[in-house]
Amino acid sequence: MRLVVENLACRRGVRMLFAGLGFTLEAGRALIVTGPNGTGKSSLLRILAGLARPEAGLLRLEGAPEPEDFTEETHYLGHLDAHKGALSAQENLAFWRAMLGRPALSVGEAMEAVGLGGLERLPVAVLSAGQKRRLALARLLVAQRPLWLLDEPTTALDTAAQARFAELARAHVAAGGLIVAATHAPLDFGPSDGLDLGAWRPARPVAERIDA
Amino acid sequence: MSRAFLALLARDLRLALRAGGGAGLGVVFFLAVVVVTPFAIGPDLALLARIGPAILWIGALLASLIGLDRLFSADAEDGALDVLAMGALPLELVAAAKGLAHWIATGLPLVVAAPMLALLLNLAPASIGALTLTLLVGTPAITFLGLIGAAFAAVFRRGGLLVAVLVMPLTIPVLIFAVAATSTALGGTVPFGTPFRILLGLSLAAMVLGPIAAAAALRVARD
Numbered sequence: 001m002r003l004v005v006e007n008l009a010c011r012r013g014v015r016m017l018f019a020g021l022g023f024t025l026e027a028g029r030a031l032i033v034t035g036p037n038g039t040g041k042s043s044l045l046r047i048l049a050g051l052a053r054p055e056a057g058l059l060r061l062e063g064a065p066e067p068e069d070f071t072e073e074t075h076y077l078g079h080l081d082a083h084k085g086a087l088s089a090q091e092n093l094a095f096w097r098a099m100l101g102r103p104a105l106s107v108g109e110a111m112e113a114v115g116l117g118g119l120e121r122l123p124v125a126v127l128s129a130g131q132k133r134r135l136a137l138a139r140l141l142v143a144q145r146p147l148w149l150l151d152e153p154t155t156a157l158d159t160a161a162q163a164r165f166a167e168l169a170r171a172h173v174a175a176g177g178l179i180v181a182a183t184h185a186p187l188d189f190g191p192s193d194g195l196d197l198g199a200w201r202p203a204r205p206v207a208e209r210i211d212a
Numbered sequence: 213m214s215r216a217f218l219a220l221l222a223r224d225l226r227l228a229l230r231a232g233g234g235a236g237l238g239v240v241f242f243l244a245v246v247v248v249t250p251f252a253i254g255p256d257l258a259l260l261a262r263i264g265p266a267i268l269w270i271g272a273l274l275a276s277l278i279g280l281d282r283l284f285s286a287d288a289e290d291g292a293l294d295v296l297a298m299g300a301l302p303l304e305l306v307a308a309a310k311g312l313a314h315w316i317a318t319g320l321p322l323v324v325a326a327p328m329l330a331l332l333l334n335l336a337p338a339s340i341g342a343l344t345l346t347l348l349v350g351t352p353a354i355t356f357l358g359l360i361g362a363a364f365a366a367v368f369r370r371g372g373l374l375v376a377v378l379v380m381p382l383t384i385p386v387l388i389f390a391v392a393a394t395s396t397a398l399g400g401t402v403p404f405g406t407p408f409r410i411l412l413g414l415s416l417a418a419m420v421l422g423p424i425a426a427a428a429a430l431r432v433a434r435d
Contacts, residue, residue, distance in 0.1 A: 049294070049298060050297075050298065051294050051297065051298070071298045072298070072299070072300055074298060076294060076295065076298055078291050078294060079291070080289075080290055080291025080294075081290070081291060082290055082291040082292040082294070082295045083290065083292075084223070084227055084290070084292070086227055086230045086232060087223070087226065087227065087230075091223075091226070095219055095220075095222075095223045096295070098215055098216060098218075098219035099216045099219045099220060099295075099296070099299055099301070100216075100295075100299055100300075101213075101215070101216060101299065101300050139295075
C-alpha cells in the first residue's frame with residue numbers, strides 16, 4: 001500500500017496555504033508533518049481524510065479497494081476527541097467500534113493498551129484532558145484501518161502516555177500501516193519521513209483576486 | 213452497515229434519555245401549550261372541541277422542532293460528525309438514524325400524550341382516535357423535514373433560528389392535511405381517508421428526501 005500525493009494545493013479564503021505539494025509514503029513508514037502555526041498542517045490532514053476539498057492536486061492510496069476514495073481506509077484523529085460526555089468511556093468506545101466496522105481490538109483490550117483500564121464505567125465528562133485524549137487514541141485500535149491521520153496526537157498526554165502511544169504507533173507501522181502525523185512534539189513512530197510545510201508556501205502567499 | 217445504523221440509533225437514544233438529553237422537553241412544552249389554551253380561550257366547550265385538533269397539532273408541531281437545532285451541531289462541535297462522515301455508513305443513513313432516534317425520543321412521547329391532553333380540550337372519542345393517528349403519521353414527517361434545518365444549523369453554526377425559518381414553511385402541508393383529516397371525524401362530506409392518505413404520502417416523501425437533503429447540506433461544509 002502506498003499513499004501518493006501530487007501537486008496538492010490548499011486555499012483558505014484568499015490565502016494560499018501551500019501549493020505544488022507532493023510526496024509518496026510507502027507502507028510501513030510514518031510521515032511527520034511539521035511547520036509553524038498556520039502553514040496548513042491540519043488542513044492537509046483534513047484533505048487527506050476527505051473532510052475538505054483541495055484547491056488542486058491528486059490523492060490516491062495505491063493498493064486500497066478504491067484508490068481514489070480511500071476515506072474508509074483511514075482513521076482521522078483531529079483536535080477534537082469526538083466523545084460524548086454523558087456516556088461512559090466504554091459506551092463511547094463500543095459505539096465507535098460498532099460504527100466504524102472492521103473491528104480489531106475489543107473495547108477492554110484497547111482501553112488497557114492506552115492505560116485506561118479500570119475507568120471503563122466513568123462518564124467521559126469527569127475524565128481529565130489527558131485521559132480523554134487517550135480514549136480518542138483507543139479509537140484507532142478498535143477498528144482496522146491501514147492509514148492513520150493524526151493531528152497533534154499527543155496533546156495533553158504525559159510523558160509516559162506519549163511513550164506508550166509512540167509504541168502503539170510503531171507497532172502499527174511495523175505491521176505495514178501508514179501514519180501521517182502533524183506535530184510539534186518530537187515523536188518516534190519508527191521509520192519516518194519528514195515534511196516541513198513551511199517550505200511549501202507559495203512564493204506569492206495571497207491568491208489572485210478575481211474581482212478587482 | 214445495519215450494525216452501524218443500529219449503533220448510531222442506540223447511542224442517540226441513550227444520549228437523549230440520559231439526564232440533560234432533553235427527551236422530555238418536547239412533551240412538557242406540548243403539555244404547557246395545551247393546558248394554557250382553555251384558560252386563554254375561555255370555558256366554551258363547543259368552541260374548544262372544534263379548535264382542539266388544531267391546537268394540539270400546533271403544539272405538537274412546535275414541540276417537534278425543539279432540540280432539532282442541536283441534532284447535528286452537537287456532533288459537529290465535538291468532532292464526532294467528522295468521524296461519522298468517514299465511516300462506511302453513507303451520510304444519508306447517518307442523518308436517517310439520527311432523525312429516527314430524535315423522533316423516538318421526542319415525537320413518539322407526543323403521540324402517547326396526545327389522547328390524555330385531548331380530553332382537556334373536550335375532544336370527542338372519534339376525534340381523539342383520528343388525532344392520535346395523524347400525529348403518529350405526521351410527526352415523523354416534521355422530524356425528517358427538520359433534519360434539513362438541523363444540518364444547516366450545524367454547517368453555519370447559527371443554531372435555532374435557521375431551523376424555524378427553513379423548516380416551518382415545509383411543515384405547513386403536513387399541518388393542513390393532518391388537521392383536515394382530524395376534522396373529518398366530526399362529520400362533513402370528505403371521508404377521513406382522503407386527507408389522511410395525502411398525509412401518509414407527505415410523511416413517506418419527507419422520510420426519504422429529508423435525510424438526502426440533510427446529507428447534501430452537511431457535504432457543502434466540506435467544499
